[in-house]
Amino acid sequence: MPLNAEGLAVSRILQESREAIAKRVTNLYFEARPQLEQRWKGARRKCTEDNCYHLDHLCAALSFGQPALFTEYIAWTAALLAGLNIDGEALAFNLGLLRNTLDLELEGAGAALASKYLDMGLRIIEGVVPKPPEYIDGIGALDVLARGYLEALLQGDRQSARHLIFAEVDRGTSIKDIYLLVFQRVLREVGRLWHSNRIGVGQEHYCTACTQFIMSQLYPRIFSNEKKGRRLVSACVGGDLHEIGMRMVTDFFEMEGWDTFYLGANTPTSGTLQLVAQRKPHVLAISATMPIHLQAVADLIAASRAAGNPPRILVGGAPFNSVPGLWEDVGADGYARDAAEAITVAGEWCA
Template sequence: MGLVSDEELCLQDINYHLDYLEEAILNSSPELFSDYVLWADVLLKNLGLPEECLRGSLKSIERAIMKLADDEVADKASEYISGALKILETSHPSSGYLGDHPLRELAEEYLRLVLNTEAREARELIISSLESGIRVEDIYLQVFEPVQHEIGRLWQTNQISVAHEHYATSVTQSIMSELYPYIYSASERRNLKLVAACVNNELHEIGIRMVSDFFEMNGWESIYLGANTPPEDFSGIVSDLKPDLVALSATMTFNVSHVRHIIELLNELEDRPPVMVGGYPFNVDIKLWKKVGADLHAADASGAVKVAEEFLDI
């Protein structure tokens, strides 16, 4: 298997730019494209590419679209690209995601262990923390969540490889699977049902899994379907199970259209349950949830149960 040429890598990057631009235009969301450009700028700089590489690619895309696309699309693309380039001039990348909270030292130690491929020690750290009285909710919000964000930043800044990133995620998922005795014993059952999943093509599942577990800890029956859920299958199981609430997640911006498609399928059901959406793009554009046809949105796992129960008036 040969090495990928510089030309092929350049074309790959341009395709990424176009994917994100298309999704932003489809959702009338310049915020989504600007956020992607800021992310790509950090990534490319840390790969050693000159600063002008991204800017030049975007300007070339703009010129091509102005020549080839209809006026409406061309004007929108030009607006989004120009806006993103302007924001790029004043951007300041994050220096870290571990934050300032009571469990920061625990998060730092957990991060160190997973980056050193010490899965057994990482597991023991979390289990002993729970046995000492720390709540599952706090482990999720102050350890797992910021550590996952920090791992993503370390990959983006070329400090760890994709392999390290995948390993760290798999360790966290494995440990989460051991926490269900704590989760199931957290509260009494309340005769409420949630069906939750990542949309098709979406593989980032820790966030929606945390959401599902938070509902479980608040007395709901959470039916979590996992990553990359086929739309028709999802609609079918919702029809069969008749949940009180559906939760859909997309982490990658280019999967937002899949969220809309699944909601359109659910709209065909005779008794469609309310649909809550979440994931990174919905935090970037705070009106995006309405644009895809959802009923409600939660920014994170801690707020999801409160938002849902207020909406359902329970």
């Protein structure tokens, strides 16, 4: 029996009635604060969506016995609302209603466990919610480049952004440094600007699309001719649309002379298993960027082991970076913080 059997059981019950619970909490919210609906068209639908999202994160935290997955999400939500000039009280009130509703929905110890997680979330809002850190804060040469690159993208000037990168590569800076110190940091900074309501979704998409375009143009310089006879299959799990991190990791392996089979975003478990059976990789790399996709990671790992003769399984992505030991909870063989560390770990495995 898994150590976290109770959390898993509670999470399954909540997942089954997720929408009904979300609607119930929303109804309670609007009974108490009817004026909100008059002020804001679509408020009820949005509030139901938000409650589904709260429940999804609560379930992820319960499933893996990791409250930090929920408390970090609450801190993220509070910061997002602060950017929209909505103070933490509205979120706290909503979470209180969710806790009361779950008390009725769940019985006995299950309710106590859910309450414990929700209380931890509430304590986050009561305190000073930390602001997401700035990602480009140094004065080194690549900080200057990263700032210039970000500025060009925010001004809608893809040509200048591209020129800055190629000029730097021509000066001898490695593509690995460009990836980690420029693209990775700039994309995270773009996320921070979106999160704090300083740029819109359209601008965020534009910065991402340009970066993908420029990464593709660097490809002739990435693909190594010297092969090591090692194979990597890499994928983002079903539902996860964030693919650039996994792509960067894959490109690092390619630069190290591995043969790589990158399946991209939102890959169904069956598709990844098929490729693993076909290519017989030494390493299967799996990425998840949000807590709500962790169950899919665990399911893919379990299915890969059940299929027999599994490769070594390496995981990574934001939740693994913020919750120590989470990689073990999903059943992986190892974890790496970023693309550079990933090739070190796989190199040790295959030495």
